[in-house]
Amino acid sequence: MNRKTLALSLALAAIGLVQAAAAETAGDTYKAKCAMCHGADGTGNTPAGKAMKARDFHDADVVKASDADLIGAITKGKNKMPAYGAKFTPDEIKGLVAYIRTIQK
Numbered sequence: 301m302n303r304k305t306l307a308l309s310l311a312l313a314a315i316g317l318v319q320a321a322a323a324e325t326a327g328d329t330y331k332a333k334c335a336m337c338h339g340a341d342g343t344g345n346t347p348a349g350k351a352m353k354a355r356d357f358h359d360a361d362v363v364k365a366s367d368a369d370l371i372g373a374i375t376k377g378k379n380k381m382p383a384y385g386a387k388f389t390p391d392e393i394k395g396l397v398a399y400i401r402t403i404q405k
């Protein structure tokens with residue numbers, strides 16, 4: 301491996317670490333702020349989730365919904381779902397949607 305390829309692979313490794321850290325932060329945020337209603341597994345099978353009729357993230361409708369729809373629900377709120385547009389940056393909200401996509405599987 302020459303110096304250039306070494307530098308390139310180090311840079312790629314660093315990007316990988318940053319992305320992993322971002323995903324972890326979204327997961328932590330989800331557990332701290334969203335799981336009480338949506339459940340750690342996204343089923344909404346919690347006392348608050350059931351009382352407010354939080355939909356299971358595995359529901360076909362939610363799986364089919366575009367990222368923009370989910371971003372909109374988180375940013376602006378939806379019925380009993382609180383609006384988080386003032387609490388998180390658009391990037392953090394995108395990260396939360398990416399995290400929801402991982403638990404939908």
Ligand code: HEC
Pocket residue numbers: 329330333334335336337338348352353354355356362370371373374378379380381382384396397400
């Ligand atoms: C107080 C309970 C509560 C909390 C906390 C909460 N949600 Fe929700 N959320 C709901 C309810 C209830 C709905 C269903 C709204 C509807 O369709 O009537 C919902 C809907 C959603 C939807 C749209 C999917 C759908 O069912 O249409 C997304 C995405 C979502 N929540 C993400 C989040 C994220 C991310 C967080 C944390 C930042 C969060 N929620 C925190 C109650 C909550």
